[in-house]
Amino acid sequence: MVEHQEIARAAAAHTVAPAGWLAWTILFLPLAAFLAITFLTRKSKLLSTSLAIGSMAIGLAATGTLLLHLLRAGEHAAYQYTVNWITLPGLAVEFGLLINPLSVLMSLVVTGVGLMIFLYSIGYMADDAAYSRYFAYLSLFAFSMLGIVLANNFVTLFMSWELVGASSYLLIGFWYDKPAAADAGKKAFLVNRIADFGFLAGILMLWSIAGNQLDPKTLNLIELEQRMPGLIAQWGVNLFSPLSIAALLIFCGAVGKSAQFPLHVWLPDAMQGPTPVSALMHAATMVAAGVYMICRVFFLFGEVPGALEIIAVIGGFTSIFAASMALVENDIKRILAYSTLSQLGTMVMALGLGGYTAGMYHLSTHAFFKALLFLGAGCVIHAMHSNNIWHMGGLKKAMPVTTALFFIGSLALAGIWPLSGFWSKDEILALAFGKCKILWTVGTVTAGMTAYYMGRVLCVVFLGEQRDHHAHPHEVPPVMYMPLIVLAIFSVVGGFIGIPSLLHHAKGVHVEFNKLVALISSAAAAGGLLLAFKVYGKQPQEDPFAVRFKGLTRLLTSKYYIDDIYGWLNTNIQQRTALVSAWVERNVIMSFLVNGTAKITGLSGSLLTKFQTGKVQAYALSLVAGIGILIYVGWRCIP
Amino acid sequence: MTQNIFYLLAALSIAGALGVILARNPVYAVLSLVATMFAISGIFLLLHAYFVAAIQILVYAGAVLVLFLFVVMLLDMAPETMFRMKINTLKIGGALFSLFLLWEILTAAGFFTIPSANDNSSQGTTAAVGKLLFTRYALPFELASILLLVGIIGAIVLAKKKL
Amino acid sequence: MISLTHLLALSGILFVIGLIGTITRRNIIMILLSLEIILNGVNIAFVAFSYALGNLTGQIIVFFVMIVAAVEVTVGLAIAVVLVQQMGQTNADELKLLKW
Numbered sequence: 001m002v003e004h005q006e007i008a009r010a011a012a013a014h015t016v017a018p019a020g021w022l023a024w025t026i027l028f029l030p031l032a033a034f035l036a037i038t039f040l041t042r043k044s045k046l047l048s049t050s051l052a053i054g055s056m057a058i059g060l061a062a063t064g065t066l067l068l069h070l071l072r073a074g075e076h077a078a079y080q081y082t083v084n085w086i087t088l089p090g091l092a093v094e095f096g097l098l099i100n101p102l103s104v105l106m107s108l109v110v111t112g113v114g115l116m117i118f119l120y121s122i123g124y125m126a127d128d129a130a131y132s133r134y135f136a137y138l139s140l141f142a143f144s145m146l147g148i149v150l151a152n153n154f155v156t157l158f159m160s161w162e163l164v165g166a167s168s169y170l171l172i173g174f175w176y177d178k179p180a181a182a183d184a185g186k187k188a189f190l191v192n193r194i195a196d197f198g199f200l201a202g203i204l205m206l207w208s209i210a211g212n213q214l215d216p217k218t219l220n221l222i223e224l225e226q227r228m229p230g231l232i233a234q235w236g237v238n239l240f241s242p243l244s245i246a247a248l249l250i251f252c253g254a255v256g257k258s259a260q261f262p263l264h265v266w267l268p269d270a271m272q273g274p275t276p277v278s279a280l281m282h283a284a285t286m287v288a289a290g291v292y293m294i295c296r297v298f299f300l301f302g303e304v305p306g307a308l309e310i311i312a313v314i315g316g317f318t319s320i321f322a323a324s325m326a327l328v329e330n331d332i333k334r335i336l337a338y339s340t341l342s343q344l345g346t347m348v349m350a351l352g353l354g355g356y357t358a359g360m361y362h363l364s365t366h367a368f369f370k371a372l373l374f375l376g377a378g379c380v381i382h383a384m385h386s387n388n389i390w391h392m393g394g395l396k397k398a399m400p401v402t403t404a405l406f407f408i409g410s411l412a413l414a415g416i417w418p419l420s421g422f423w424s425k426d427e428i429l430a431l432a433f434g435k436c437k438i439l440w441t442v443g444t445v446t447a448g449m450t451a452y453y454m455g456r457v458l459c460v461v462f463l464g465e466q467r468d469h470h471a472h473p474h475e476v477p478p479v480m481y482m483p484l485i486v487l488a489i490f491s492v493v494g495g496f497i498g499i500p501s502l503l504h505h506a507k508g509v510h511v512e513f514n515k516l517v518a519l520i521s522s523a524a525a526a527g528g529l530l531l532a533f534k535v536y537g538k539q540p541q542e543d544p545f546a547v548r549f550k551g552l553t554r555l556l557t558s559k560y561y562i563d564d565i566y567g568w569l570n571t572n573i574q575q576r577t578a579l580v581s582a583w584v585e586r587n588v589i590m591s592f593l594v595n596g597t598a599k600i601t602g603l604s605g606s607l608l609t610k611f612q613t614g615k616v617q618a619y620a621l622s623l624v625a626g627i628g629i630l631i632y633v634g635w636r637c638i639p
Numbered sequence: 640m641t642q643n644i645f646y647l648l649a650a651l652s653i654a655g656a657l658g659v660i661l662a663r664n665p666v667y668a669v670l671s672l673v674a675t676m677f678a679i680s681g682i683f684l685l686l687h688a689y690f691v692a693a694i695q696i697l698v699y700a701g702a703v704l705v706l707f708l709f710v711v712m713l714l715d716m717a718p719e720t721m722f723r724m725k726i727n728t729l730k731i732g733g734a735l736f737s738l739f740l741l742w743e744i745l746t747a748a749g750f751f752t753i754p755s756a757n758d759n760s761s762q763g764t765t766a767a768v769g770k771l772l773f774t775r776y777a778l779p780f781e782l783a784s785i786l787l788l789v790g791i792i793g794a795i796v797l798a799k800k801k802l
Numbered sequence: 803m804i805s806l807t808h809l810l811a812l813s814g815i816l817f818v819i820g821l822i823g824t825i826t827r828r829n830i831i832m833i834l835l836s837l838e839i840i841l842n843g844v845n846i847a848f849v850a851f852s853y854a855l856g857n858l859t860g861q862i863i864v865f866f867v868m869i870v871a872a873v874e875v876t877v878g879l880a881i882a883v884v885l886v887q888q889m890g891q892t893n894a895d896e897l898k899l900l901k902w
Contacts, residue, residue: 617833617894618729621825625736631743645804649812656816656839660823665831672835675816679842682812685804686853691845691861698868703838703875710879711831714886733825737818744814751806751854763852763861776862783869790873797880800887 020081023097026062026107027150029055030142037136048132052139053118059146060111067104077101080152080222090216098152098221101502102360106149106292109367112490113284114142116483120375121276123480124382134174134274141167141281148289154203154219157293161199161253164286165192171281172273181272188266195256195263202249206300209235209242225299232303239306247300247307250293258290258344261318265563267341271333275381278333279374283340284367291347291363298356312352316439319345321560323449327456328546328556331387332377335457339413340370342446349443350428353435357503362424364499369412369421369491375484376406380461382480383473389457390542394466398473403462405484410458412491414451415525420494422522427500429521430514440517448524455532464539645685652678665711669704676700688763809850816843830885830892834878841871 033055041047070077082096118138125134144167147160166189173185203219209231210224211217218224235241254260259267270282281287294301294311301308322341329335343366350359379402384392396403412419415426425447432440466473475481535544546553558564611622655675662668676699683692772780816839823836845864852860882892889897 614897615729615895616897617733617825621729621733621736624740624821624825625732628736628740628743631740635743641804645808649808652812653815653819656819659835659839660819660827660832665829665835668832668835672838675839675842679846682809682846683849686809686849688849688852688861688864691849691864694865694868695845698872699838699842703872706875706879707831707835710882714831714883714892716829716831716892730826734822737821737825740821741814741818744817745811748807748810748814751810763849763858767858768861768865771858771862772865779866783866786873787869790876794876794880797877798883 022062022065023079023081023099023150026059026066026111027097027143027146029058030139030146034136034139034143037132037139042132042136045131048135049122052135053115053122055139056111056115056118056142059142060108060115063104063107063111066099067108070099070101070104078222082152085155092216092218093155094153094220095156096152096220097150099150102292102295103149105360105364105499105502106288107146109288109364110142110145110149110285113367113371113487114138114145114280116487117276117280117284117371117375120279120378120480120483121274123477124276124378125274128274130174137167137170137174138277138280141171141286145285145289149292152221154206154221157296158196158200158203161257161289161293162196164257164289165189165196168192168270168281168286171277172270174273174277178272184266184269184272188270191263191266192256195252195254197252198249199253199256202246202252205242205246205249209246221297224297228299228303237304237306239304241304243300244304244307247304248310250297250300251307251311254290254294254348255314256290257293258287258348259318259341260290260314260345260348261321262562264318264322264341265559265566268334268337268559271331271337275333275374275378278337279371279378282337283370283374287340287344288347288363288367291344291351291359294348294351295356295360298351301351302354302356308352308354310352312349312436312439315345315348315350315352316442317345318342319349319446320442320449321345323446323453325556325559326453327449328543328553329453330389330543332380332389332392332457332461333374333387335389335453336370336373336377339373339450339453342450343370343413346425346428346443346446349439350431353428353431353439355428355431357500358424358427358431360503361500362428365412365420365424365491365494368487368494369409369419372405372409372484372487372491373413375480375487376402376409379476379480379484380406380473382476384468384471386468386471389460391468391471392461392466393464393468393539394462395473396462398466399475401475401481402484405481405488406462407458408488408491410454412494414454414529415447415521416451416529417518417522418492418495420491422518423495426513426518426521430512430517433514433517444521444524447521448528451525451528452532455529456536459533459536463537467541641685645682648678648681648685651675652682665716666708669707669711672707673700673704676704686763690763690765690768693765804853806850806854809853810847813843813847813850816840816846819843828893828895830878830882830894830897833894834875834882837878838871838875841867 030052033051036051037048041051078098078100080096080098082094084092085095086093118135121134121138125131128134141164144160144163148157148164151157151160169185169189172188173182175181176185206224207217207219210219210227218227231243235243237243256263267282267287271278273282301311319342322338322345326335326338326342329338343362347359347362347366350362379399380392380395381387383395383399383402386392408419412421415421425443429440429443429447432443543553555561611618652675655671655673655678658671659668659675662671676695680692680695680700683689683695820836820839820841820843823839824833827833827836845867848860848864848867850860852858852864885892885897
């Protein structure tokens with residue numbers, strides 16, 4: 001029973017809704033590919049690959065069709081496709097999709113970047129024994145991610161959210177025979193679980209306050225959006241109103257998935273997975289799910305200023321905090337991971353400042369150039385069989401194409417005009433400049449640091465002379481660099497294809513281009529790059545920064561001891577609490593309450609058994625005694 | 640005169656009953672019970688219950704107790720070693736509570752001081768009882784016959800090894 | 803003239819003698835005999851009331867009690883025979899089939 005239903009809005013009223021199968025296809029083709037690969041074509045590399053890539057390509061085409069439709073229909077168009085899932089009195093849960101400009105943009109990013117990464121994986125994973133399993137997991141991930149993107153209610157959203165966590169666990173721990181990878185998978189899953197607990201609590205809280213006497217409770221995003229004014233009138237918007245608390249709890253989920261401080265610890269470790277996985281999930285799409293989710297329910301966040309401030313501060317802090325750790329990191333993938341953290345922090349900060357469009361804009365451009373960078377790093381690792389940048393060097397001779405592409409990505413990330421990163425980052429900084437000078441300063445400093453650590457990577461890895469003379473780097477096959485070229489094109493032109501205009505109807509703050517801000521941030525970026533080239537340009541054998549600032553380097557390489565603090569908390573607080581709980585459980589609950597009940601029952605039973613002798617005469621005696629006592633009582637004691 | 644005969648018969652019946660529960664040999668116990676039955680039958684006669692007195696002799700002494708004797712002799716039971724077994728709670732409790740009940744019954748019996756009607760209406764002749772049985776109590780009478788039939792069949796089913 | 807109190811006292815004494823026998827004797831045959839004493843004690847009470855009240859119904863009930871007693875003895879003795887055949891004894895102490 002599929003209900004096609006069009007949200008009657010003025011602008012969309014005269015257009016015909018796109019066919020429902022289009023939207024369902026986008027979502028369910030990857031799932032079908034996953035199932036088919038797992039159960040049917042596991043043995044055949046060719047079939048598995050074509051299934052996975054075909055599903056993504058068709059998804060991309062379908063998304064494009066929907067985008068064209070939306071462009072024709074106008075920017076306020078939104079379509080809903082639902083299946084009734086659980087229908088009980090007082091509880092109606094549906095499985096549904098919501099197609100609007102935001103979800104189509106995100107779906108485009110997921111399927112587009114995803115397709116490039118799938119193609120790239122053909123080359124990168126060519127020699128892996130578990131090739132088909134890899135593509136099965138990728139398809140499962142794509143299904144889960146598209147579920148988050150397209151979901152029209154919180155139940156579907158949360159279900160996909162958890163599926164993303166599960167497929168992320170599977171892919172991070174893809175090389176499960178490597179203990180570090182298995183541990184990283186578990187870490188990612190557990191940290192996400194902590195965050196998801198808050199998310200779930202937030203959803204339930206929102207559900208509990210969403211209904212009133214007239215309307216049944218709902219988790220449908222559109223209905224919630226329509227009810228927002230009523231809810232605000234009913235509950236208020238101060239920091240301790242249920243709305244704010246629900247918003248903050250929902251933000252908790254985003255903190256986990258988008259790896260914001262203090263739950264950022266899983267993302268650097270997640271680099272244990274195959275590099276295309278890191279590119280797809282831990283750079284371009286999955287970690288963006290948190291940011292996307294905030295945008296998706298921005299009708300809620302946008303109305304609670306207190307919660308927004310907290311979000312902005314967390315985002316800003318994560319952004320500079322992660323950038324600082326990237327300064328001294330030596331693993332090329334982890335540098336990019338910290339950079340991802342930092343950029344996600346920037347996006348969250350933008351959302352916290354009310355910049356719905358700016359955040360989503362940066363998310364899209366970031367997806368392109370971060371996927372490009374990760375895949376470029378993958379090429380380098382593929383060629384060098386090492387992640388350490390100090391084993392590399394001078395790769396520009398051996399790998400000219402990769403080098404050029406990596407340069408484009410780095411410059412886009414650093415925010416150099418006219419690459420896409422410049423435009424999206426500038427929109428965020430301009431927004432911050434207008435709203436909060438402190439966060440603007442943080443953003444600008446982060447931009448400088450970003451340029452500096454990317455310059456460091458460029459110098460150490462690609463320029464100069466080769467450090468490790470045993471390695472024989474070579475250019476990667478075309479199947480690996482062709483997707484990179486596509487991503488590079490989008491990284492370059494991403495600022496001119498009108499992503500913000502797609503979202504301009506939405507709530508949130510719109511900012512105009514600010515020349516002063518652009519100038520300052522460009523100066524910071526250029527300064528960072530120049531500084532990096534000055535420090536690392538002279539072909540040093542070890543990190544001059546680490547030699548110069550030993551204490552600071554130790555602090556940064558230990559990641560501000562946050563992992564150690566968590567470890568300490570785990571062993572000392574959580575373990576001991578667990579011991580106490582175990583003691584209470586064993587001695588109070590088990591021995592006293594549970595076994596005690598059993599013992600009392602047993603004791604009374606064994607007492608009563610004494611009367612059950614099985615001898616008829618004993619029963620006769622009880623009968624006589626009972627009658628005698630009854631007669632006596634009835635005679636003497638009752639007047 | 641009647642009073643004295645009653646005391647005699649009462650003493651006889653109590654003695655017989657005590658003989659039943661105290662006798663070690665089942666044969667002696669059955670014979671004591673026969674004596675008790677005769678004494679009780681005499682008491683029934685004193686109370687003008689002629690029909691009941693007659694069937695007391697016929698059914699009880701004649702049929703039931705003879706059946707008892709048959710079974711006792713068929714099974715050839717050894718005399719029970721009653722007074723050599725240890726006194727246990729069952730015995731003490733049984734005796735105590737029974738005497739307690741006896742005390743209650745005797746006390747209650749003291750309250751019944753209904754003067755006897757002592758007219759011919761309570762003459763339990765065969766004719767009078769028979770008339771009642773076949774008119775007012777015809778249905779219970781028939782039910783009793785069914786009960787007897789069931790008892791006979793039950794006894795046969797139980798006692799026969801193979802049917 | 804026999805007073806009702808005397809008759810009821812005799813009835814009670816016989817009843818309790820039977821009761822003691824039922825509870826204390828070990829042989830099943832003896833238990834059945836004691837039950838007969840109980841029933842006879844009760845019968846005396848019925849006839850006594852019938853005599854005192856000038857009403858024959860009491861005697862009718864005695865008649866039915868006798869029928870029930872006869873049936874009970876028949877079945878009880880059959881059970882005793884079966885017990886001897888199956889277990890070789892009629893000692894109530896040793897019969898614990900009622901205990902699981």
